[in-house]
Amino acid sequence: MAELYGKIVLPGEEVEKNEFSYKFNDRFISKKVSLISKNEEKTKAISLSSTYYPEVGDNVIGIVREVEAAGWLVDINSINYAFLPIAEVVREFIDIYRTDLSKTININEVIYAKVINVINYKIIQISIKNGNFKKLNGGGVISVNPAKVARIIGKNMSMMKLISEKTNCEIIAGKNGYIWIKSKKAENMIKAINAIKFIEKNSHFKGLTEMVIKYLEEK
Amino acid sequence: MIDERIVLQLLKEGKRLDNRSFLEYRKIEIEKDIIPKAEGSASVKLGNTLVIAGVKVELAQPFPDTPNEGILVVNAEFPPIAHPTFEPGPPNEYAIELARLVDRIIRESKMIELDKLFIEDGKVYGIFVDIHIISNDGNLLDASTLASIAALHSTKIPKYENNSLIRNEFIGNLPVRYKPTYVTIGKINDSYILDLTYDEEQVINDLIAFGIRDDEKIVAVQKLRGKFKFNEIEKLLDLAIDKSKEIRKYL
Amino acid sequence: MKKENIKLLENGKRSDGRNLDEIRNINIELGIIPIANGSAKFSFGNTVAIAAVYGARSLQPKFLQEDEKAVVRVRYNMAPFSTDTRKNPGIDRRSIELSKVLRDAIENSIFLEEYPRAVIDCYAEVISSDGSTRITSLNAISLALALAGISMKDLIVGLTAGKIEDKIVVDLNQLEDNYGSADISFGYLFATDEIVLLQMDGELKKEEFLYALSLLKEKAKVVYEKQKEALRNYLEKEKYD
Numbered sequence: 001m002a003e004l005y006g007k008i009v010l011p012g013e014e015v016e017k018n019e020f021s022y023k024f025n026d027r028f029i030s031k032k033v034s035l036i037s038k039n040e041e042k043t044k045a046i047s048l049s050s051t052y053y054p055e056v057g058d059n060v061i062g063i064v065r066e067v068e069a070a071g072w073l074v075d076i077n078s079i080n081y082a083f084l085p086i087a088e089v090v091r092e093f094i095d096i097y098r099t100d101l102s103k104t105i106n107i108n109e110v111i112y113a114k115v116i117n118v119i120n121y122k123i124i125q126i127s128i129k130n131g132n133f134k135k136l137n138g139g140g141v142i143s144v145n146p147a148k149v150a151r152i153i154g155k156n157m158s159m160m161k162l163i164s165e166k167t168n169c170e171i172i173a174g175k176n177g178y179i180w181i182k183s184k185k186a187e188n189m190i191k192a193i194n195a196i197k198f199i200e201k202n203s204h205f206k207g208l209t210e211m212v213i214k215y216l217e218e219k
Numbered sequence: 220m221i222d223e224r225i226v227l228q229l230l231k232e233g234k235r236l237d238n239r240s241f242l243e244y245r246k247i248e249i250e251k252d253i254i255p256k257a258e259g260s261a262s263v264k265l266g267n268t269l270v271i272a273g274v275k276v277e278l279a280q281p282f283p284d285t286p287n288e289g290i291l292v293v294n295a296e297f298p299p300i301a302h303p304t305f306e307p308g309p310p311n312e313y314a315i316e317l318a319r320l321v322d323r324i325i326r327e328s329k330m331i332e333l334d335k336l337f338i339e340d341g342k343v344y345g346i347f348v349d350i351h352i353i354s355n356d357g358n359l360l361d362a363s364t365l366a367s368i369a370a371l372h373s374t375k376i377p378k379y380e381n382n383s384l385i386r387n388e389f390i391g392n393l394p395v396r397y398k399p400t401y402v403t404i405g406k407i408n409d410s411y412i413l414d415l416t417y418d419e420e421q422v423i424n425d426l427i428a429f430g431i432r433d434d435e436k437i438v439a440v441q442k443l444r445g446k447f448k449f450n451e452i453e454k455l456l457d458l459a460i461d462k463s464k465e466i467r468k469y470l
Numbered sequence: 471m472k473k474e475n476i477k478l479l480e481n482g483k484r485s486d487g488r489n490l491d492e493i494r495n496i497n498i499e500l501g502i503i504p505i506a507n508g509s510a511k512f513s514f515g516n517t518v519a520i521a522a523v524y525g526a527r528s529l530q531p532k533f534l535q536e537d538e539k540a541v542v543r544v545r546y547n548m549a550p551f552s553t554d555t556r557k558n559p560g561i562d563r564r565s566i567e568l569s570k571v572l573r574d575a576i577e578n579s580i581f582l583e584e585y586p587r588a589v590i591d592c593y594a595e596v597i598s599s600d601g602s603t604r605i606t607s608l609n610a611i612s613l614a615l616a617l618a619g620i621s622m623k624d625l626i627v628g629l630t631a632g633k634i635e636d637k638i639v640v641d642l643n644q645l646e647d648n649y650g651s652a653d654i655s656f657g658y659l660f661a662t663d664e665i666v667l668l669q670m671d672g673e674l675k676k677e678e679f680l681y682a683l684s685l686l687k688e689k690a691k692v693v694y695e696k697q698k699e700a701l702r703n704y705l706e707k708e709k710y711d
Contacts, residue, residue, distance in 0.1 A: 004706060008701075008702060008705050008706065010616065010625065010698055010701055010702070011616050011621075011622045011623070011624055011625055011661075012622075012623065012624030012625050012659070012660060012661040013661075020621070022581070022623070024623075024661065024662055029623070029624070029661050031581060031621040031622060031623070032616075032619055032620075032621055032622075033616050033617065033619065033701065033705065047619055048619065048705060049507070049508070049617060049618060049619035050619040051525075051526050051585070051588075051619060051620075075528075078528075079525075079526045079527065079528055079540075079585050079586070079587065079588035080528055080586075080587050080588065081528060120586055121586055121587075122537070122586050122587055138224075139224065139225070140221075140222030140223070140224035140225035140226075140228070141220070141222040141225075142220065142221050142222065142225065143220040145619075147619065181225065185232070186228055186229040186231075186232035186233075186234040187232075187234060189225060189228065189229060190229065190234060190235075190236055190238065193221070193225070193236060194236075204705070253598075254549075254551055254552065254597060254598045255516045255598060255600070256516075256551070256552060256553060256554055256598065256599065256600075257551040257552075260551060267504045267505070269502065269503070271549070271597055273549060273550065273551020273552070273597075274551065275550065275551050275555075275556035277555065277556055294550065294559055296549070296550075296559055296560075298545075298547060298593065298595050299524075299545060299591065299593050300503065300506070300509075300520060300521070300522040300593040300594070300595050301503065301522075302505060303505065303506075303524050303527075307545050307561075307593075309560060310559075347550065347551075347556050349549065349550040349551045349556070349559065351549045351550075351551075351595065351597065353502070353503065353520055353595070353597075354502065354503040354504065354505065354509075355505070356504070356505065386554055417505075
């Protein structure tokens with residue numbers, strides 16, 4: 001049995017103040033199933049299952065659901081769709097009355113985007129204008145629990161690089177729990193997806209990297 | 220969630236995410252007599268698909284054209300608990316199709332000796348099979364049929380006395396004799412594929428189901444989706460007959 | 471069966487051999503519907519409910535949305551084969567009322583404002599009934615909500631009580647529910663000491679009612695601990711496969 005790298009707390013249990021606690025009669029009470037880990041004297045709570053709440057600066061994978069007059073509605077695995085305005089896609093002027101935006105990005109296409117504006121999680125704006133952000137061609141998306149993405153990416157992307165190298169897949173993990181994967185060979189895709197699912201299931205155990213290496217070698 | 224694009228890519232290369240071969244079923248687990256108040260019941264787990272079938276035996280009026288036979292009613296519910304795309308409300312066309320297909324395989328295989336369910340003039344035993352989908356990860360027809368047949372084979376007939384049924388006293392088992400099963404076959408790039416997961420079902424265009432009885436007689440057929448070539452039916456039948464033997468062993 | 475023939479108490483023991491303040495066997499299975507955000511099977515003896523939570527997810531069409539908080543939708547349903555006489559499939563007036571009562575309990579146990587414009591769908595299916603079905607459903611939904619990572623004040627703990635002969639008992643079975651002289655359904659949050667579900671029918675004196683409530687609160691602790699134990703075991707289990 002592997003060792004947990006923290007202590008599990010459940011909703012209703014008294015905790016030291018953390019991200020997922022509320023105050024009641026001078027006590028702090030956990031709102032969520034979470035893992036409290038003490039690293040370098042710092043206490044950190046990780047929700048073990050969660051909804052994705054976008055923050056400005058997050059890198060996300062999105063699936064286009066609707067093409068509107070002035071941009072696209074994009075599913076980023078959150079409680080509301082994000083909006084991708086035309087100006088955050090192309091630099092040149094587009095006459096929206098004469099352009100069919102679905103020719104630029106169509107429904108069901110996948111993008112790698114940055115969150116640029118969030119107002120109370122109701123208005124969420126994303127951009128693919130700068131950096132590596134773009135429309136992704138080929139491959140496809142799988143979803144994982146957003147709370148586990150950090151472990152799937154690993155420190156300095158170590159875990160993602162490991163899976164990518166061992167399976168020969170292109171992988172981009174969005175902070176929102178959507179992960180884009182592409183490979184010419186089905187076998188590689190299967191290996192990569194199963195490794196990601198394995199991390200998702202076992203993310204709260206210690207020694208995960210060794211477990212993943214062993215897992216990939218066995219398969 | 221797994222993107223259809225990924226599933227399609229895998230299938231086109233002859234691969235499945237769970238590393239099964241195309242003709243391999245997921246692990247089948249059947250449990251009988253799980254609902255204390257049902258006269259017969261069974262749950263079937265097929266990978267992540269979970270179906271419960273319950274049989275209630277009630278007093279009923281016979282149908283006018285078969286006054287000396289018991290009646291059979293099959294109903295299926297797709298409650299929203301089972302899948303994010305299932306919506307609350309009355310059964311949709313897929314739930315009704317599934318119920319009718321299970322009804323057909325039970326009826327046409329003559330697995331229940333309905334003539335033994337006569338009580339007295341105008342009064343017979345009614346056999347109500349209710350299929351409840353709990354978790355949908357595809358191949359609901361094969362799973363629901365397994366659950367229904369297993370439940371019927373575990374059904375006991377309550378005693379009839381003074382115009383009513385005595386719920387905790389039984390006169391014997393429901394008279395049943397066969398274990399018919401459906402084998403649903405999908406087609407992709409001219410390859411046949413069995414026991415589709417929900418994600419796989421979304422990308423398969425051609426789907427057909429064969430109901431086979433223990434003696435290899437074909438008792439029900441439904442082309443569920445798409446099209447098949449005239450001269451491939453024999454191959455499909457051979458596959459269905461072959462596989463029906465394998466999954467019948469779990470009953 | 472006629473009422474006078476039913477013996478609910480004999481030598482201080484109930485029809486199924488329990489003591490007055492004894493809860494039936496509690497059985498919990500978690501994660502049985504993998505596609506749901508959270509799912510649980512909960513049983514008190516022969517009463518079994520399966521619950522799933524989907525969400526918080528985006529709510530369409532838009533006019534259904536609440537601008538500053540989540541919409542909670544609850545559906546309580548009994549399988550046709552769960553009862554003595556087959557129940558007609560589908561939702562009847564009783565199911566609609568119980569769904570509403572459960573929804574109200576859930577709405578008051580979670581932080582709705584954390585999910586503006588979204589929906590949290592909670593579904594419960596009673597697959598086997600032997601009394602206390604709504605409360606069994608409530609416990610199943612509580613566990614499914616926790617696994618779905620929904621922000622909640624506490625796990626929601628449910629228990630029933632009632633009066634049989636002249637005694638107050640907890641966790642009614644079908645017989646006691648049908649032939650007892652009163653029954654109470656109770657949903658409670660220990661962390662905040664709040665009652666979020668309360669229904670009663672029958673006949674009780676004020677003192678009896680208050681005693682029943684205090685017994686419910688005391689014995690609900692057993693259910694609370696079972697919920698926690700199940701969650702801990704589930705989360706600590708290595709899922710290597």
